[in-house]
Amino acid sequence: MKLFLPVLSLLLVACQSTSSATPEEKFVDVYISKGDKQCHFGGISLAKAKGYLLEENISVSQASCAVITGMAYPSVCGGATGNIYLFTIDAAKLNAAKAIGFIPAAALTTKKLGYQVQKCQKVINNKNM
Structure with a gap:
């Protein structure tokens, strides 16, 4: 019993993390609308949207296409699609991206919405291909 408390104390100290931030806290997902409309396709390309971030010296560790979920979009030409571009960036650059x-993609959950990553379609001459 005399050894139990010192050994337990050493184990607890050894298990403590020395890092104040987890890898998840160092990065944040942000999104921007693709800008396309029903029946009209188009919008901006993933490369152009990524370029907006790079022009502001915001490194992108991951880029993907996605669609906002949990919201109904009426079927009407010229209506919104919910298509977005999703980027993982350094959390320290969040204000610059905003x-x-x-x-921030986390803002979708506060509105009881979400997103689903999907395969990107090429945008050529403002038309999806």
Whole structure:
């Protein structure tokens, strides 16, 4: 019993993390609308949207296409699609990304919405291919 408490104390100290931030806290997902409309396709390309971030010296570790879920979009030509581009960036650059129009993906959950990653379609001459 005399050894139990010191050994337990050593184990607890050894298990403590020395890092104040987990890898998940170092990165954040942000999104921007693709800008396409029903029946009209188009919008901006993934590369162009990524370029907006790179122009502001915001590194992108991952980029993907997605669609906002949990919201109904009426079927009407010219109506919204919910298509977005999703980027993983350094959390320290979040305010800079917000300043140029990107929105934290976590904001979707506060609105009881979400997103689903999907295969990207090419945008050629403002038309999806």
